Amino acid sequence: MIHRGEIVERVVRDSGIPLTKVAKKMGKSRRWIYNVFEMPDLSLDLVLEFGKILHYDFSDEIPQIANRTSIINDRDIxxxxxxxxxxxxxxxxxxxxxxxxxxxxxxxx
The missing domain is CATH 1.20.5 (Single alpha-helices involved in coiled-coils or other helix-helix interfaces)
Incomplete structure (x- = not known):
């Protein structure tokens, strides 16, 4: 079973947005992004933050996110x-x- 970091990595890479740009929008380094991809227990808040940047709803892959409304209700912000x-x-x-x-x-x- 793939973990949260791997799920986020797949979505980031499939988005076509360069890692440098994602890192810049998050105020982090590319190295930090690579470290996130290795985190099996990546926090839901970080997953939601990636979702906002990528305009992606992770609730199908990570069911615990369904209880959090931030990405679903505010995805256009x-x-x-x-x-x-x-x-x-x-x-x-x-x-x-x-x-x-x-x-x-x-x-x-």
């Missing part, structure tokens, strides 16, 4: 962006677009 600010700004943009549509619809009638 760019790495390093505050979640609260992201969703607040998205809400305001959608609200503005909705109001514009209402104005346009009322003028058409």
């Amino acid at each position: 760019p790495y390093g962006v505050n979640k609260v600010e992201y969703w607040k700004n998205k809400y305001y943009r959608l609200l503005e677009e909705y109001n514009e549509l209402l104005k346009k619809d009322s003028k058409d009638k």
Whole structure:
């Protein structure tokens, strides 16, 4: 049975994103990434962090992640962006677009 580090390694390599870029987004070195690939008991938080960067949901391969909602609910948030600010700004943009549509619809009638 393959362990968490090997699962993450497979996904990272299949993504086509260079290891250097993944390491830079995580604020770590390439050597650190290689060490992670060797960790059988890699923390779920690190797995989720890789998932955010790679836009990948590890919950199929690592069932314990299904209880953690971060990667599933926030997968569109760019790495390093505050979640609260992201969703607040998205809400305001959608609200503005909705109001514009209402104005346009009322003028058409």
